[in-house]
Amino acid sequence: MLEALGLGPAEEAVYTALMARQPASAQDLARRTGLEHADSVRILADLAARGLAAVEPEGGAPGRAGGETGRPPARYRLTPPSVALAPLLVEQRNALHKAEAAFSMLTEQYRSTAAHTAGGVVEVVVGVEQVAHRFHQLQSGAQRELLVFLVGAPIAVPREDTDSSESSAIERGVDFRIVADKGYLDGHDVVQDVRAAVMAGVGLRVVDSLPLKMVVADRERAMVPLDISDSGGEPSAIVVHRSGLLAALVHLFEREWDQARPMYTTASGVREGTAADQQPTGEEREVLALLLAGVSDRRVASQLGLSIRTVERRIRRLMDLAGAESRLQLGWHAARSGWL
Template sequence: MLADGTAVPANGAAMPADGAAMLAAVGLDDRAERLYTDLVVRGAGAPAELAARCGNDLTATEAALAALAERGLIAPQRDGSARYAAAPPTVALEALLTGRRHALRQAELAAAALAEAYRTAGGDGTHRDLVEVVAGHAAIGHRVAQLQAAATEEILALVTGRYQVVRADATGAETAAVERGVRYRVVMERRALEEPDAAATLFEAMDREQQVRVVEDVPTKLIVADRTAALVPLTETRSGAEPVALVVRAPALVRVLTVLFDQTWEWAHPLGRDDGAVTVGAAPAGEPDTVDRRILALLLAGATDQSAANQLGLGLRTVQRRISRLMALARAETRIQLGWQAHRRGWVPD
């Protein structure tokens, strides 16, 4: 077996492993694909011979031959021997793929037309799909799966406590997205680590090379797909109550939600594992030391930079340099923002 699970016959040509139907996109099931591969690698054969070579019964082999012939992938030999030969893959498969590409393009155009019709169906020019209200566990779970299925680059997620809408990969959309190369970055609230199956879920995510971090409090549940669409709860979920969420596609609103994720990610601690246990690393952005916290406390109490320097026995430039570092650490543009972030992150007592 090769590293990607591909079987290699005696002559060195690659054949798909059992269950690996790579030509499903052109309408071939696993049996038909293996039969066509056998004809390409080993040459022509009669139905009974091909059934023996591929380990199928004659009826199934004849059905697969009919499917291949219908798509122009095989043809009976002209010598009257009732044997079938494979058409050249570069010609036969490319023709099928071209047809599929055209069909997909037509579907994309139809989808775009329907989306435009949906946006303007009210007759008042309102863009209805920019913000959509979705209610109920099933509907929200379906939208979560849709966001993952449509993603091509990355999924960003903020996770609070117990899964209340859809459990990790309950629909299989996450697995499919990861297999397409979609990157996942997830920030979990610390109390989510207390769930009974939290470690197993985290280890599964790490095995998929997903990046997971943790903070004390997550501002809200959130999913952002490719920075173009997002889903955020509209109401708090209470026992017995149906949840309500917003699906947001308005670019300005999606940018705001993405910034919220990015800022939460910056001060979150990376999760890892050691001997079967979850480990919490240091926050990549770093934390203020004791002197920084004393400077912040003095500034919030109304002290000037010079007064803080005098009280702490530091030089004015040292205090100002530390303040500048704290503003960069908190991604604050003003000292008012620095004060808010200091309280938000627990750098100073309330």
């Protein structure tokens, strides 16, 4: 928990043990944490040097570490965390801001130098490992949105890696939408995967056919696998960066999404249908109840222990189910349909 503030596991163990019961000596803390006495002494001295703890002399007021032969062992108290840890937090936050600024600068420099070359717009990735690596980068790096076309055989990525990337994106509150070719759902044993994805909050719709398979991250990058069925070569893909081509791919996704049929869960699995056929999940009903009570999105997220993006995603799905263009229309439809 405190590693982000510069404390290692052993230091954190001593720190939290001292917080639970203070004042305490190095011997007391070694016994509580299971550390060697010498390690406990060293860590306490380091905490004191960094201002996170202080020695309590026999008089009772905190002072400097020390002692003479024959005196009782030094006993330590924590410096109040609001005083001692605040500078560390500010330091880490400043370092993060600097890293973000450097990232933005390098990204813009790359775009400006590569903008006039084909290589700056499209990369070709060849080989199972390279394709899997870039696919994982795309999904794990998404912060806002993932748009996916599923067609034919899956992208050349191990299934467990795909599951891990999808779960991580959903947990981060990324808006995850998938349009699947009907042949993909018919041709693979994916019913349980699809049901789990829908229940986790993934937006899933189905169409009779799609022109290509792809994944788009944050409308900044897209990956399109190349068809190698006739060549017998290694799996390959192109990675498309921000450009008119990428904008066209996003437009294609949105058009197919609008025309696709929603998928929703049933007791036995999933089936497709119109939005009017669907009912909100229990989690969505919780969001809806608070929303209709006048609670803000951010407050809803706090009360339900969700991210703000997850709340927004559930509200958008509720509006899709209701065919509503505003939250007022959503409330009217919810009352009329007996959703609460």
